[in-house]
Amino acid sequence: METAQYLWEHPETGYREALGSRHVADKLRALGLDVQEFDIPGCVAVYNTGKPGPNICIMGELDSLIIFDHPDCNEKGYVHACTHHMQTAAMLGAAYGLLKSDVKDKLCGKLTFVAVPAEECIELAFREELRKAGKIRYYGGKPEFLARGVFDGVDISMMCHGATHREDEDVWMSGTSNGMVGKIIHYTGLACHAASPHKGINALYAATLGLSAVNAIREKFEEKDYIRVHPIMTRGGDVVNAIPDHAELETYVRSASVKGMVAAAKAVDRAFVGGAVSMGCECRISTKAGYMPTTVSEEFTGLCMDVIPAVTGKKASLDPHETGSTDMGDISTIMPTMQFNVGGSVGAYHSKNLVVPECNRESMYLNGGRVMAAVTYELLKDGGKKANEVKAAYKPEFASPAEYMALADSFFSDKTYKIDIE
Ligand SMILES: [Zn+2]
Ligand SMILES: [Zn+2]
Structure with a gap:
């Protein structure tokens, strides 16, 4: 409860979570754990039961959003309008529940507690700066921790996320979700006086033709791939009496799939370049790795759906496919993962109206930790029987973090197209 309140009152955006990270590290140290910290925010602590067995990771995200008109935001607009404050508190709650009771004597293997930075894909210019300076390799905190070896040796991962209060259930499972890549498309034309447009090359028109082409190729997308492309224009001319050259x-x-993402990204590039070809413009497309699609382990989900009602006394449903994206997806390409929702907030997520009313705080903040502790117990009791079953039944997209990184790295590209028709 104290951690959730502290984080709510000290919001920090991705890769800036110095206070939150220190707070969580101190709490983990208070449990007698060795805490590993980094040159970026976030921390890791491993508890070894001393018995051989699987390594189960419990995660919490540290970062806030920026919403200037939220009543509880700080002077920079930072506010936990995605309730990450409660998930990190839940991670600590699970750690305290497991390690401060005799439950731990019934477990085998290892418990890895991770506070991860930077889940929200925001402040991209700041993250690009960090990437160019060699401080990070990926925009998302989980892929970054994956690249830093934090998940080496981990067999199964879990975390929870806050959600809008529901009458009939307190905790329910997240399903699969989309992956994504980010793109910046820059058209370069030729400026001239707008009264003599034949002397210029209109970059704005190239961009609008590119947008039309993207809209036309939507009919090529298949329902099963859940493709979403939602471009915006960030620049389209500076003064009205000049033909825009940029x-x-x-x-x-x-x-929803890595294959679908790669194919759609290529088709979208072709459509954007088509706009440039029409006008005789140059087109530069800069692509950044975002997040991988989340796949779900049926065995793990089934286990959790048995555990949740026993903890909450209420039913637990499974959410349908989510078209948004999270970097938990990246972890799910390597090992079985699960993410569940803990109801209690009111108002739309990522909006100025998102709050956790006082009357819901205790149940919301405690339920996440209770469920993760109970699930961990189920996985690691009896010599880790269930954990081994979950692991054996899961077919990850990539065989190793290195294979994952090879594809994620290939998503970073800068390509310039200038195509002339003879
Ligand atoms: Zn969010
Ligand atoms: Zn979130």
Whole structure:
């Protein structure tokens, strides 16, 4: 409860979570654990039961959003309008519940507690700066920790996320979700006086043709791939009496599968370049790795859906496919993961109205930790029988973090197209 309140009152955005990270590290140290910290926010502590067995990771995210008109935001607009404050508290709650009771004597293997930075894919310019300076490799905290070896030796991962209060259930399971890549599309034309447009090359028109082409290729997308492309224009001319020589678009390309994401990203590039070809413009497309699609382990989900009602006394449903994206997806390409929702907030997520009313705080903040502790117990009792079953039944997208990184790295590209028709 104290941690949730502290984080709510000290919101920090991705890769800036110095206070939150220190707070969590101190709490983990208070449990007698060795805490590993980094040159970026976030921390890891491993508890070894001393008995051989699987390594189960419990995670919490540290970062806030920026919403200037939220009543509880700080002077920089930072506010936990995605309730990450409660998930990190839940991670600590699970750690305290497991390690401060005799339950731990019935467990085998290892418990890995991780406070991860930077889940929200925001402040991209700041993250690009960090990446260029060699301080991070990926925009998302989980892929970054994956690259730093934090998940080496981990067999199964879990975390919870806050959700809007429901009458009939307190905790329910998240399903699969889309992955995404981010793109900046820059058109370069030729400026001239707008009264003699034949002397210029209109970059704005190239961009609008590119947008039309993207809209036309939507009919090529298949329902099963859940493709979402939602471009915006961030630049389209500076003064009204000049033909714009620069125009810029940004978009995400999302899909439910890695294959779908790669194919859609290529088709979208071709459409954007088509706009440039029409006008004789140059088109530069800069692509950034976002997050991988989340796949779900049926065995793990089944286990959790048995455990949740025993903890909450209420039913637990499974959410349908979510077209948004999270970097938990990246972890799910390597090992079985699960994420569940803990109801209690009111108002839309990522909006100025999101709050956790006082009357819901205790149940919301405690339920996450209770469920993760109970699930961990089920996984690691009896010599880790269930954990081994969950692991054996899961077919991850990639065989190793290195294989994952090879594809994620290939998503970072800068390509310039200038195509002339003879
Ligand atoms: Zn969010
Ligand atoms: Zn979130």
